[in-house]
Amino acid sequence: MASMLLIGVTIMLYLTSISAQPAPGCPTHCGDVEIPYPLSRGKTRVLNHISTCCYDPNTRGMGPYLWWLDFSRWPYRFSNLDNNFIVIGCNTLAYIYNKYNRTGYTTACASVCGSPSALTNSSCLGVGCCQNAIPKGLTRYDVYFYKVYNDSDSWRNPCSYAALVETESFSFSSDYITTKRFNETYQGRQPMVLDWAIGNVTCELARNMSSYACRHRNSECVDSANGPGYLCNCSNGYEGNPYLPDGCRGEFKSLLCCPFIFSSYTRILNAEFSGNLSKGWY
Numbered sequence: 001m002a003s004m005l006l007i008g009v010t011i012m013l014y015l016t017s018i019s020a021q022p023a024p025g026c027p028t029h030c031g032d033v034e035i036p037y038p039l040s041r042g043k044t045r046v047l048n049h050i051s052t053c054c055y056d057p058n059t060r061g062m063g064p065y066l067w068w069l070d071f072s073r074w075p076y077r078f079s080n081l082d083n084n085f086i087v088i089g090c091n092t093l094a095y096i097y098n099k100y101n102r103t104g105y106t107t108a109c110a111s112v113c114g115s116p117s118a119l120t121n122s123s124c125l126g127v128g129c130c131q132n133a134i135p136k137g138l139t140r141y142d143v144y145f146y147k148v149y150n151d152s153d154s155w156r157n158p159c160s161y162a163a164l165v166e167t168e169s170f171s172f173s174s175d176y177i178t179t180k181r182f183n184e185t186y187q188g189r190q191p192m193v194l195d196w197a198i199g200n201v202t203c204e205l206a207r208n209m210s211s212y213a214c215r216h217r218n219s220e221c222v223d224s225a226n227g228p229g230y231l232c233n234c235s236n237g238y239e240g241n242p243y244l245p246d247g248c249r250g251e252f253k254s255l256l257c258c259p260f261i262f263s264s265y266t267r268i269l270n271a272e273f274s275g276n277l278s279k280g281w282y
């Protein structure tokens with residue numbers, strides 16, 4: 001591996017909301033457990049930074065902007081079912097890994113493109129675009145671009161991109177290679193889905209804890225499908241907010257505090273997360 005020289009820039013990342021604020025009066029805490037919006041399916045959608053690697057004609061070298069994100073001290077993990085690691089570019093090889101556990105997870109994605117006509121919209125199979133699934137329980141990722149060679153073809157944009165993105169909303173377009181649209185659509189970010197869970201134990205153990213969150217009527221515990229922890233769910237036939245007393249109801253939905261939580265998971269997550277954007281050369 002090439003040695004790296006990094007100029008670290010620590011920034012506080014405000015994962016920006018894609019839609020509205022939570023309704024006023026809706027509790028955001030349950031005991032000492034913070035309840036992010038939405039709660040219904042334990043998922044939330046945020047905008048996450050794209051890592052880029054661009055050819056710099058002044059230095060005639062590649063200049064990467066590398067993004068990492070660490071949720072190991074938050075109740076979030078990257079959704080393995082809803083996200084893919086995607087790499088866009090020509091002659092690009094990018095890695096995703098956990099800096100603190102390289103043996104735990106590392107994978108790479110390679111993308112080539114011979115000519116504009118080789119690019120196919122909606123196809124991310126290694127020509128202009130490459131994608132890989134991520135494992136369950138991932139709470140931190142780092143990105144690394146392997147410099148294949150200093151490169152700038154006249155017909156294309158001289159940048160490569162790597163990001164964890166929501167699979168459902170992502171569709172490769174040939175103009176992601178020839179323009180900056182992929183980076184510009186959300187100002188250097190792309191939608192990503194986080195799974196959320198309470199604590200780090202299974203329902204079986206949590207039931208005996210004073211912090212157990214699913215104690216209300218018609219509320220039941222479900223083990224997280226992505227890493228440790230659990231979620232509350234309304235029992236069969238009931239709907240609503242399982243974290244509130246009498247939040248799970250069989251009828252009279254209009255009495256619920258937060259009917260908006262049913263709509264979708266494209267909701268706000270306005271917490272502060274620490275991330276680290278490094279600029280460097282490989």
Ligand SMILES: *[C@@H]1O[C@H](CO)[C@@H](O)[C@H](O)[C@H]1NC(C)=O
Nearest residue numbers: 006007008009010276277278
């Ligand atoms: C950010 O990353 C750089 C390079 O890896 C490192 O030197 C610096 O300590 C990091 N900052 C934080 C707050 O982790």
Ligand SMILES: *[C@@H]1O[C@H](CO)[C@@H](O)[C@H](O)[C@H]1NC(C)=O
Nearest residue numbers: 059060061062147148149150
């Ligand atoms: C890329 O360009 C840099 C800066 O000019 C140079 O130091 C490096 O050796 C080049 N690498 C390759 C693989 O051409």
Ligand SMILES: *[C@@H]1O[C@H](CO)[C@@H](O)[C@H](O)[C@H]1NC(C)=O
Nearest residue numbers: 100101102103104105135137
């Ligand atoms: C690294 O990842 C592996 C596989 O997920 C896991 O078994 C191991 O406990 C992790 N090690 C650390 C220090 O987190």
Ligand SMILES: *[C@@H]1O[C@H](CO)[C@@H](O)[C@H](O)[C@H]1NC(C)=O
Nearest residue numbers: 116117119120121173174175
């Ligand atoms: C792909 O879609 C983009 C945007 O709609 C369009 O500009 C481009 O011509 C399409 N490319 C191909 C190869 O069809």
Ligand SMILES: *[C@@H]1O[C@H](CO)[C@@H](O)[C@H](O)[C@H]1NC(C)=O
Nearest residue numbers: 052054159180183184187188
């Ligand atoms: C991507 O967009 C961000 C935000 O607009 C900008 O700061 C950054 O320079 C862009 N990167 C590239 C490679 O265009």
Ligand SMILES: *[C@@H]1O[C@H](CO)[C@@H](O)[C@H](O)[C@H]1NC(C)=O
Nearest residue numbers: 073198199200201202228229
């Ligand atoms: C679970 O969380 C508790 C409290 O945050 C912590 O003390 C404990 O070490 C964690 N256990 C594991 C296995 O991570």
Ligand SMILES: *[C@@H]1O[C@H](CO)[C@@H](O)[C@H](O)[C@H]1NC(C)=O
Nearest residue numbers: 202203204205206207208209
């Ligand atoms: C939970 O508590 C009950 C009563 O105190 C006890 O009988 C049971 O073994 C405990 N279960 C676990 C998993 O600790």
Ligand SMILES: *[C@@H]1O[C@H](CO)[C@@H](O)[C@H](O)[C@H]1NC(C)=O
Nearest residue numbers: 222233234235236237238239
């Ligand atoms: C939650 O409850 C609903 C309604 O009872 C049910 O359809 C759904 O499968 C449950 N979810 C999980 C993860 O068990």
